Amino acid sequence: MxxxxxxxxxxxHDIRDLQIKxxxxxxxxxxxxxxxxxxxxxxxxxxxxxxATGIVAIVFWYVTNSAAVIxxxxxxxxxxCFGVVFMIPVLCGYMIFDILHAIYSMTLLGTRTDTIExxxxxxxxxxxxxxxxxxxxxxxxxCSGGVHNPAWAHAILTVxxxxxxxxxxxxxxxxxxxxxxxKAGVCNPExxxxxxxxSALIIVCVCFFYGREVLQKMRPKAETFVAGVxxxxxxxxxxxxxx
Numbered sequence: 001m002x003x004x005x006x007x008x009x010x011x012x013h014d015i016r017d018l019q020i021k022x023x024x025x026x027x028x029x030x031x032x033x034x035x036x037x038x039x040x041x042x043x044x045x046x047x048x049x050x051x052a053t054g055i056v057a058i059v060f061w062y063v064t065n066s067a068a069v070i071x072x073x074x075x076x077x078x079x080x081c082f083g084v085v086f087m088i089p090v091l092c093g094y095m096i097f098d099i100l101h102a103i104y105s106m107t108l109l110g111t112r113t114d115t116i117e118x119x120x121x122x123x124x125x126x127x128x129x130x131x132x133x134x135x136x137x138x139x140x141x142x143c144s145g146g147v148h149n150p151a152w153a154h155a156i157l158t159v160x161x162x163x164x165x166x167x168x169x170x171x172x173x174x175x176x177x178x179x180x181x182x183k184a185g186v187c188n189p190e191x192x193x194x195x196x197x198x199s200a201l202i203i204v205c206v207c208f209f210y211g212r213e214v215l216q217k218m219r220p221k222a223e224t225f226v227a228g229v230x231x232x233x234x235x236x237x238x239x240x241x242x243x
Contacts, residue, residue: 016124019123023116023119027117030109030112030116031113033109034109034113037102038106040102041106044095047095048095048099049161051092051095052092052164052165055169056164056169078180081173081177082192082196085173085174086170086196088173088200089166089170089200089203092166093206093207096162096211097207097210103215107218108218108222108226111222111223111225111226115226115227162204162207163204166203166204167200167204170196170197170200174197177189181193
C-alpha cells in the first residue's frame with residue numbers, strides 16, 4: 001500500500017500535466033484562428049475605408065465639375081450609372097457582413113479560450129494565464145488605467161461613415177441621375193430612383209440589426225452555447241474526455 005500511493009499520485013500528476021499540455025495546445029491553435037479572423041476583419045475595414053474615400057471623391061469631383069462631356073456620358077449610359085450607384089450600398093453591405101462574420105467567429109472562439117483558461121487555472125493555478133484572463137476585460141472597458149479606450153469613439157465614427165457611405169452618397173447620386181433622366185429619355189425614372197433609395201435604406205437597417213445582434217447579444221449567447229456543448233459532450237464521453 002505504501003508503494004501504491006506514490007505511484008497513484010505520480011500517475012495523477014502525469015495525467016494533469018498531459019491535460020494541461022493538450023489544453024494549452026488547443027488554446028494556441030484557437031488563438032491562431034482568432035488572429036486570422038482579426039486580420040481578415042482589419043483588411044475588410046481597410047478596403048471599406050479606401051472604397052468610401054474613392055467613391056466620395058468621384059461624386060464630389062462630378063458635382064463640382066459637371067461639364068457638358070460628363071453630362072453626355074451620363075446621358076448615353078444612364079442605366080449603367082444607375083447600376084453602379086445601386087451597387088454601392090450592396091458592396092458595402094457585403095463587406096460589413098463579412099466583418100460581422102469575422103467578429104462572430106472571434107467571439108465564439110474567444111468564448112472557447114475562456115473555458116480553456118478557466119480549466120488550466122483549475123489544474124495549474126490561477127497565475128499561469130493571468131494576463132489572458134484580465135486582458136479581455138481591459139481592452140473592452142471604456143476606460144482602462146485612467147485612459148479612455150479609443151475603440152468606442154471609433155465605433156461611433158464608423159456609424160456615421162456607414163450612414164454617409166450607404167445612404168447619403170447613393171441618395172445624392174440618385175438625385176443627380178433623376179435630374180438628367182428625362183434628358184436621357186428614361187421612362188418613369190422615379191420608380192427606379194425610389195427603388196434604389198429604398199434598397200439602400202433596407203440594407204443599412206439590416207446591417208445595423210445584425211450588427212446589434214453580433215456586438216451586443218453574441219457574447220452571452222456564445223457563453224451559453226459553449227457551456228451547453230461542453231455539458232452535452234461531458235454527458236456523452238465523460239468529464240475527462242471533454243476537459
